Amino acid sequence: xxxxxxxxxxxxxxxxxxxxxxxxxxxxxxxxxxxxxxxxxxxxxxxxxxxxxxxxxxxxxxxxxxxxxxxxxxxxxxxxxxxxxxxxxxxxxxxxxxxxxxxxxxxxxxxxxxxxxxxxxxxxxxxxxxxxxxxxxxxxxxxxxxxxxxxxxxxxxxxxxxxxxxxxxxxxxxxxxxxxxxxxxxxxxxxxxxxxxxxxxxxxxx
Amino acid sequence: xxxxxxxxxxxxxxxxxxxxxxxxxxxxxxxxxxxxxxxxxxxxxxxxxxxxxxxxxxxxxxxxxxxxxxxxxxxxxxxxxxxxxxxxxxxxxxxxxxxxxxxxxxxxxxxxxxxxxxxxxxxxxxxxxxxxxxxxxxxxxxxxxxxxxxxxxxxxxxxxxxxxxxxxxxxxxxxxxxxxxxxxxxxxxxxxxxxxxxxxxxxxxxxxxxxxxxxxxxxxxxxxxxxxxxxxxxxxxxxx
Numbered sequence: 035x036x037x038x039x040x041x042x043x044x045x046x047x048x049x050x051x052x053x054x055x056x057x058x059x060x061x062x063x064x065x066x067x068x069x070x071x072x073x074x075x076x077x078x079x080x081x082x083x084x085x086x087x088x089x090x091x092x093x094x095x096x097x098x099x100x101x102x103x104x105x106x107x108x109x110x111x112x113x114x115x116x117x118x119x120x121x122x123x124x125x126x127x128x129x130x131x132x133x134x135x136x137x138x139x140x141x142x143x144x145x146x147x148x149x150x151x152x153x154x155x156x157x158x159x160x161x162x163x164x165x166x167x168x169x170x171x172x173x174x175x176x177x178x179x180x181x182x183x184x185x186x187x188x189x190x191x192x193x194x195x196x197x198x199x200x201x202x203x204x205x206x207x208x209x210x211x212x213x214x215x216x217x218x219x220x221x222x223x224x225x226x227x228x229x230x231x232x233x234x235x236x237x238x239x240x
Numbered sequence: 241x242x243x244x245x246x247x248x249x250x251x252x253x254x255x256x257x258x259x260x261x262x263x264x265x266x267x268x269x270x271x272x273x274x275x276x277x278x279x280x281x282x283x284x285x286x287x288x289x290x291x292x293x294x295x296x297x298x299x300x301x302x303x304x305x306x307x308x309x310x311x312x313x314x315x316x317x318x319x320x321x322x323x324x325x326x327x328x329x330x331x332x333x334x335x336x337x338x339x340x341x342x343x344x345x346x347x348x349x350x351x352x353x354x355x356x357x358x359x360x361x362x363x364x365x366x367x368x369x370x371x372x373x374x375x376x377x378x379x380x381x382x383x384x385x386x387x388x389x390x391x392x393x394x395x396x397x398x399x400x401x402x403x404x405x406x407x408x409x410x411x412x413x414x415x416x417x418x419x420x421x422x423x424x425x426x427x428x429x430x431x432x433x434x435x436x437x438x439x440x441x442x443x444x445x446x447x448x449x450x451x452x453x454x455x456x457x458x459x460x461x462x463x464x465x466x467x468x469x470x471x472x473x474x475x476x477x478x479x480x
Contacts (some may be wrong), residue, residue, distance in 0.1 A: 036370060038433060038437075038443060039433050040376065041370075041373065041374060041377060041431075042381075042432075042433050044374060044378075044404040044430050045374060045377035045378040045380075046381055046382045046425060046426070048374075048381075049378050049381040049382040049385050049425075050385065050422070050425075052378075052382055052385075053382060053386060053389060053421075066354060070418075078434070084423045087347065092374065095372060096378050100378065100379075100382070102346070103346065103350060106294070107294065107342055107346040108339065108343075108346075127351055135441045146290065164269070169258075169341070170258070170338075170339070171298075171302075171335065172302065172306075172314065172331060172332075172334075172335040173271050173314065174298075174302045174305050174306070174335075175298075176303060180301060180302075180305050180345065181309075182275070183305070183307075184305045184310055187314070188309060188310050190317075192314075193314040193317070203267060204267040215415060215418060218415060218419060219418065219419060219422045222419050222422065223422070223426060224423075224426060224427070224430065224431055225431070227426050227430055230430070230433065230434070
């Protein structure tokens with residue numbers, strides 16, 4: 035499963051997850067794009083779904099551990115969210131790879147699939163992340179979604195309901211953007227690189 | 241102390257911070273983390289500063305939400321009683337202290353090995369060779385990506401496609417920067433994987449370098465710290 039090009043793809047996507055925060059900071063965007071590398075890794079490794087799940091999770095996990103050590107020590111708590119995103123990306127979002135690379139770009143189907151996969155990824159991510167947000171952060175993570183949590187709590191919701199509802203509003207928007215970016219990067223990836231990731235000539239390193 | 245021992249100790253302390261449900265038990269965990277941090281000498285000041293810088297904005301924001309906007313603690317809201325700002329403040333203090341303990345112990349653990357380069361640190365870890373290689377490759381590619389970001393950003397600013405400051409143009413064209421960076425690093429990766437590394441036998445050299453330093457087994461000091469951490473974890477559980 036772990037050929038040298040695949041190891042490089044995992045490392046690239048982990049590094050992308052880590053570095054993209056730097057890009058977001060540099061161009062001052064009001065969003066978080068912390069899973070683009072994870073989604074992209076799954077797309078790159080398809081049609082080998084097992085490899086796509088495993089490699090995407092490893093890429094996401096290394097990304098959150100390195101970010102956890104150097105920038106945000108609370109990110110590794112979301113390891114299960116990374117696993118969920120890897121699973122959804124490999125098993126669902128991967129079904130759109132044909133559309134994502136089609137030339138010329140079929141704008142309608144492309145947009146519809148990005149939104150559909152993004153919303154599903156967001157819903158799954160919100161449900162898996164909610165226990166961490168509630169227990170570790172007490173419902174408030176420092177992002178704008180905390181104001182939504184506050185609104186729901188203020189209007190009589192329990193913390194669990196408020197956090198989950200807030201996640202279900204914010205996460206699909208964020209994840210749709212991430213799926214869009216991953217699809218665009220996948221579309222831009224040279225054929226040579228995709229060919230290197232196929233399990234053919236390269237010897238396994240394990 | 242070995243890197244593996246320090247990591248296990250850190251995980252145990254983090255476990256203690258997570259299960260601690262009140263300020264006294266959290267204070268015990270935090271005191272242990274501080275004593276451990278003293279082992280990194282003057283770097284403890286750096287670890288404290290970093291942890292405060294990470295947690296302070298979060299604490300401020302939590303204070304704004306729970307004390308300012310909601311005006312009560314979640315427990316009170318769950319019980320259907322009228323909330324008080326004092327209870328909300330105590331709740332914010334507990335969560336903030338827990339987050340501070342986690343942030344600090346992560347820093348204190350790794351600052352003990354601040355004299356090592358990342359490669360030296362990874363070499364001394366007891367973990368599968370494949371995992372070590374992945375971490376080393378990722379660290380190397382992070383450097384490559386950061387350089388690519390610098391170059392691409394400068395080029396796109398010079399071309400008037402993005403700006404240095406926040407702007408609608410950045411929102412519209414920001415993804416071009418991401419795409420440019422991705423294409424740059426993928427091209428570099430193709431070149432390295434297909435031509436450079438096989439010619440220079442880079443991966444074999446990495447394997448040799450990582451295997452060269454035989455990871456040390458846990459030392460008596462490691463075990464002692466772990467026992468103390470387990471004690472604080474048990475105490476935190478017992479005080480629930």
